[in-house]
Amino acid sequence: MALSQPQLATVKRTCWMLSLVVVAIPFLFPFLWMISSGFKGPTEIFGEPTLIPRTWRWQNFVEVFDYQPFARQYFNSIYIACAVTVLTLLLSSLAGYALARMRFAGAALLMVFLMSALMVPEEVTIVPNFFLMKWLGVMDTHVPLILLPVFGPHGVMATFLMRQYFVALPKELEDAGKMDGLSRVGIWWKIALPMSRPALAAVAIITFLFSWNLFLEPLVFLSSLENFTLPLALSNFTDPYGAPLWHLQLAATSLAVVPILIVYLIAQRQIIESFAMSGVKG
Amino acid sequence: MASLNETGTTVRAPRAPWLTLKRRETIEGWLFVSPTLIGFLIFFLGPLIAVVFYSLSEWNLLSQDTTFVGLANYEDALTQNPDFWQVIRNSVIFAAGLVPMNMALALALAMALARPFRGVVFFRTIFFAPVVTSAVAWAIVWKFLLQGDAGAVNQMLATVGIDGPNWLREPNWAMAAVIVTRVLKMVGLNMILYIAALQSIPRDYEEAARLEGASEWQIFRMVIWPLLAPTTLIIMVITTIGSFKVFDHIYLMTGGGPENGTLVLAFYIYQQAFEFFEIGYASALAMIMFVIVLALTVVQLILRQKGST
Numbered sequence: 379m380a381l382s383q384p385q386l387a388t389v390k391r392t393c394w395m396l397s398l399v400v401v402a403i404p405f406l407f408p409f410l411w412m413i414s415s416g417f418k419g420p421t422e423i424f425g426e427p428t429l430i431p432r433t434w435r436w437q438n439f440v441e442v443f444d445y446q447p448f449a450r451q452y453f454n455s456i457y458i459a460c461a462v463t464v465l466t467l468l469l470s471s472l473a474g475y476a477l478a479r480m481r482f483a484g485a486a487l488l489m490v491f492l493m494s495a496l497m498v499p500e501e502v503t504i505v506p507n508f509f510l511m512k513w514l515g516v517m518d519t520h521v522p523l524i525l526l527p528v529f530g531p532h533g534v535m536a537t538f539l540m541r542q543y544f545v546a547l548p549k550e551l552e553d554a555g556k557m558d559g560l561s562r563v564g565i566w567w568k569i570a571l572p573m574s575r576p577a578l579a580a581v582a583i584i585t586f587l588f589s590w591n592l593f594l595e596p597l598v599f600l601s602s603l604e605n606f607t608l609p610l611a612l613s614n615f616t617d618p619y620g621a622p623l624w625h626l627q628l629a630a631t632s633l634a635v636v637p638i639l640i641v642y643l644i645a646q647r648q649i650i651e652s653f654a655m656s657g658v659k660g
Numbered sequence: 661m662a663s664l665n666e667t668g669t670t671v672r673a674p675r676a677p678w679l680t681l682k683r684r685e686t687i688e689g690w691l692f693v694s695p696t697l698i699g700f701l702i703f704f705l706g707p708l709i710a711v712v713f714y715s716l717s718e719w720n721l722l723s724q725d726t727t728f729v730g731l732a733n734y735e736d737a738l739t740q741n742p743d744f745w746q747v748i749r750n751s752v753i754f755a756a757g758l759v760p761m762n763m764a765l766a767l768a769l770a771m772a773l774a775r776p777f778r779g780v781v782f783f784r785t786i787f788f789a790p791v792v793t794s795a796v797a798w799a800i801v802w803k804f805l806l807q808g809d810a811g812a813v814n815q816m817l818a819t820v821g822i823d824g825p826n827w828l829r830e831p832n833w834a835m836a837a838v839i840v841t842r843v844l845k846m847v848g849l850n851m852i853l854y855i856a857a858l859q860s861i862p863r864d865y866e867e868a869a870r871l872e873g874a875s876e877w878q879i880f881r882m883v884i885w886p887l888l889a890p891t892t893l894i895i896m897v898i899t900t901i902g903s904f905k906v907f908d909h910i911y912l913m914t915g916g917g918p919e920n921g922t923l924v925l926a927f928y929i930y931q932q933a934f935e936f937f938e939i940g941y942a943s944a945l946a947m948i949m950f951v952i953v954l955a956l957t958v959v960q961l962i963l964r965q966k967g968s969t
Contacts, residue, residue: 394772401769402783404844405790405844406789408805409789411804412801426815470696472693473693473695476688476692476693477693481682482686484690492696495700498704498708500905501905501929501949502950503704503708504946505711505939505943506707506708506710506711508933508934509710510702525699529700530703530704533700534696534700566692587792591796593795593796593907594908597930609795609797627800628800631801635797639789646784646785647781649792650852653849653852
């Protein structure tokens with residue numbers, strides 16, 4: 379039976395959509411399975427796999443907080459990510475502004491110098507940083523987790539992102555500010571910053587997530603449970619023999635991931651664009 | 661005395677003769693970058709230089725003594741320690757598996773999702789979701805899904821009559837599993853970079869080729885692919901370097917096992933430094949990693965230069 383042109387188009391379209399759906403399964407399924415397993419009991423979790431739990435064990439979400447100071451760890455992650463984000467925004471926009479707008483001796487060399495950091499993995503400098511932090515007496519505190527992202531390759535990337543944005547901004551308003559007798563700092567704070575909201579938002583988004591998801595640094599620098607950040611806490615739901623307590627681990631992981639996913643779903647356009655900006659420039 | 665400011669108008673110099681506008685700008689410029697620069701020197705460049713010295717010494721953690729041992733740590737890695745070459749092999753296999761798979765999938769998804777259609781945002785959102793999810797969460801969930809008999813993946817395979825392997829406990833399967841799950845985690849990032857590049861290609865090019873009677877494949881091969889070359893190169897650099905940095909994903913999914921089958925360089929550095937306290941040796945490994953990443957970047961930049969001339 380021959381199909382007419384529009385029918386053929388419909389068949390093609392349907393096949394196309396179906397194949398996209400199939401490809402999407404391994405991306406979507408882990409999230410669904412994580413949430414559903416977070417509601418299962420320790421025995422059901424190993425039984426017949428069902429997406430909808432037979433008995434909803436809300437108890438898991440209480441036990442998560444009894445097992446380790448999870449609320450505290452959650453708070454640690456939030457406040458560290460906020461501190462890193464605010465500091466990165468301030469310092470990267472300050473330096474990025476100077477690199478974009480001010481013609482000062484050594485600026486070009488400084489750019490190349492900073493840029494070289496983008497190629498160096500954190501693993502390369504983690505050992506000396508460990509001894510540096512030990513010497514500073516800040517082991518098992520959150521100081522390294524705030525300082526290293528702000529001043530490491532991520533901070534440099536943020537500086538470049540800001541610089542690229544400032545370079546493309548029209549200069550007229552800033553010149554007007556200069557006429558009005560504003561200082562350099564005044565021009566940066568009152569004129570340049572308000573005009574660069576999109577870039578600031580992009581830096582804020584990727585920096586917050588960068589800090590939120592950091593694992594190697596917390597693993598190296600933190601040792602007490604109440605100082606842990608979320609990624610470290612999540613990996614720590616184990617029985618005394620080191621085997622994972624899956625029902626608690628997955629409940630905790632859901633608690634950590636779902637809020638971020640909700641924000642992502644609401645602001646997905648903005649978030650995806652931020653990553654696109656940093657990817658192209660970084 | 662007069663000097664030029666940046667708008668080109670002549671202005672009077674301030675009273676102090678040495679404080680020309682140019683000098684003033686230099687001082688202000690350095691003041692603006694100083695917080696970033698000072699932190700960068702202390703927490704990045706300093707440690708980077710220190711790691712060179714560490715790699716040339718032997719550390720005794722009990723007496724806190726260090727002795728200069730020259731290149732002994734490098735020699736140890738390159739000629740003595742059989743683990744080292746296995747680790748390099750693992751890292752190369754990981755990168756060689758991850759980079760092409762990631763890029764091919766990213767390009768395919770981007771080609772599918774670059775033009776608007778009903779549901780395009782839905783699919784983009786799903787493919788990008790793992791990128792904003794923490795690597796730890798992603799690794800934990802996949803470890804759970806890929807357990808031996810009890811894992812959801814094997815249970816599902818069983819319903820269609822396939823007896824799945826114990827993914828994370830058999831060396832070859834474990835490597836394949838960490839590669840594929842890592843691709844799923846990160847492919848969304850490359851996908852959006854490709855989408856941005858595709859959307860910047862004027863549609864006329866494609867239309868013109870179509871009018872000439874080119875097939876879809878020819879349009880891709882002759883028009884789109886060459887125009888994507890700069891993007892492809894950047895993505896290749898980012899993805900390759902990224903693949904050498906992967907630590908948390910493997911640490912949580914396989915712990916480097918089984919039989920060191922997934923022990924990659926970033927993990928090996930961590931293990932030697934913070935589990936065995938072989939500081940000198942770990943620093944030599946860090947230098948080797950630095951050189952590898954640097955070499956990869958330089959090679960790819962040279963390719964880019966060649967491509968553009």
